Amino acid sequence: MSAVAAPGGWRGSLPLLAWRAATSLAAPLLPLWLARRARRGKEDPARLRERRGEGADRPAGPLLWLHGASVGESQSALPLIEALAASRPALRFLVTTGTVTAARLLAERLPPALAGRVQHRYAPLDVPAHVARFLEGWRPDAAVFIESEIWPNLILGAAARGVPLALVNARLSAGSAQGWGRAPAVARRLFGAFRLVIAQTETDAERLRALGAESARAWGNLKFAARPLPAREDTLAALRAAIGARPVLLAASTHPGEETQIAEAHGLLARRLPDLLTIIAPRHPERGPALARDLASYRLALRSAGALPGPETEIYVADTLGELGLLYRVAGAALVGGSLVPHGGQNPLEAARLGCPILLGPHTANFTVIADRMLAAGAALRVADSAALAEAAHLVLTGTDRARSMTTAAARIAADAGALPERMAAAIESLLPTPSGAGAGPG
The missing domain is CATH 3.40.50.2000 (Glycogen Phosphorylase B;)
Structure with missing residues (x-):
């Protein structure tokens, strides 16, 4: 069943059901908000449909979806993508971001050898219908969220479809941990949806474990493993x-x-x-x-x-x-x-x-x-x-x-952090189907 038909991750949680209802009610107003952002240069006017979950073009074979909100997160994903690409030659990648700048820099800094294996889309807004459309179109075999992007409809919608989820390079400030702690049941649903959680520091891991990510461990910061910035x-x-x-x-x-x-x-x-x-x-x-x-x-x-x-x-x-x-x-x-x-x-x-x-x-x-x-x-x-x-x-x-x-x-x-992308890639590979069974997507 689709996440819309069987929202099991929301069942029994009034705050999550309220969020789901509120985002659905707000959906008719979001095009106006997006148009305003586009006029200010914060959205790509030619690609607003992607924010509604449209524009899927799933390639054949296994597909890993990586989501990073902005420049730092998307750039820290590059060495991870390189490590995964070297280990799994058939693997294809979908990278979603929330900002125009992140999309532009990803295109500029993506190694030419990977250009044919990586597609970029703007992340769908956290509206149930948009999320369902996005997941139905792309059918990722696994998903990796980078740092601290916690969107309830997106996370629980993917989990409901059987998409294995990872949260890597995770960080959680004291203030954010305190805020989530005021809604412990909601936190357990969301953070517990991730099968793999790798935090930047032990302090981050402790906060995440307290909120429901029981397997969280601290390996270090992917940003420390980034390649040198380029120059022509x-x-x-x-x-x-x-x-x-x-x-x-x-x-x-x-x-x-x-x-x-x-x-x-x-x-x-x-x-x-x-x-x-x-x-x-x-x-x-x-x-x-x-x-x-x-x-x-x-x-x-x-x-x-x-x-x-x-x-x-x-x-x-x-x-x-x-x-x-x-x-x-x-x-x-x-x-x-x-x-x-x-x-x-x-x-x-x-x-x-x-x-x-x-x-x-x-x-x-x-x-x-x-x-x-x-x-x-x-x-x-x-x-x-x-x-x-x-x-x-x-x-x-x-x-x-x-x-x-x-x-x-x-x-x-x-x-010192040079080996982290390969170590993290090996952990993420455990979420993917074996090469003989790859390609259909978990949907």
């Missing part, structure tokens, strides 16, 4: 030529409230390094023009306008998508954004893999384990504010030995 050679050569021998401070993936502090640090540091170039790469590139207005007192250039930094450029706003690999390669030191403000920080290992010395603000809760390890090993420096940022950047930009020791220590930490 011709683009890199052009940027290096424009910069010349100037010292470069990069502020990568910045958030509102950080850029003014970075500009202040530039002003302090430029007194000691007059030819300093500071590059600011906002986490959301569409903020570039607003940043240009906010920092109008500096000689500034915008990458989105096609400009390269000239000899007089003080601050270069790299408001383009998917170019951090380029920027880390030209920087002499990098502040990892989201850490000067209470956001929790972005992934410092992206810089570590490209040999760029790392500076971290006080807020690194999103990457506590790896940040603490880097700081303890001398692979990164902690900075509290703009003055400390200027001082630390000067230390790294003028101290060749210090920069070298930092990058060496960071590279060792980044290499």
Whole structure:
């Protein structure tokens, strides 16, 4: 039976039945919401039907569905897909995401050898009819949810159809665990639906086990096993030529409230390094023009306008998508954004893999384990504010030995997680049918 005809996962749970009813009632209004998001660039107007579960094109043979909400989750899935593809040559992959940016970067960074085996769709909205249409069309042999995407209709609908479910790279904050704990029966239904649960840390695993994922174990973070960010050679050569021998401070993936502090640090540091170039790469590139207005007192250039930094450029706003690999390669030191403000920080290992010395603000809760390890090993420096940022950047930009020791220590930490994708792939394979019985889907 279909998940619509026999919603066993919902039976006996009033909150889940209420969610199912509410999402069904809201369905007629969702096209208006999607159209509004499309006008703001947050949806692909040509592919809105995928959000209704339409557009299935199931390939022959075994099919693994992987879902990651946004950029970080979908990018961390790439080494996992590579490991599974090498182990199971007949396996095909469906990757769903919830954001336009994630879809674009997946297409750009997917290895060419895998392009014919991986299809992308936008995830269906968590409406029973949309979910049923999606599952009926694709009939995945197993499904992997990445990090913390818990959608009741999607999870219980797949489980009702017999699709084996895995939750990998799972993380659960104290606040989220407390929230789920207020509805323990609901949590047990949802987290207990996963046959395989692999958490990032033991703390995450403990929280998940308390909520019903009894087999949860901690293996580490897939983001730590990602491949180095790419950069086009011709683009890199052009940027290096424009910069010349100037010292470069990069502020990568910045958030509102950080850029003014970075500009202040530039002003302090430029007194000691007059030819300093500071590059600011906002986490959301569409903020570039607003940043240009906010920092109008500096000689500034915008990458989105096609400009390269000239000899007089003080601050270069790299408001383009998917170019951090380029920027880390030209920087002499990098502040990892989201850490000067209470956001929790972005992934410092992206810089570590490209040999760029790392500076971290006080807020690194999103990457506590790896940040603490880097700081303890001398692979990164902690900075509290703009003055400390200027001082630390000067230390790294003028101290060749210090920069070298930092990058060496960071590279060792980044290499430690290299075997995780293969280990995780082997666990996921246990959910798939044997090669002799693959291809029909569990529907």
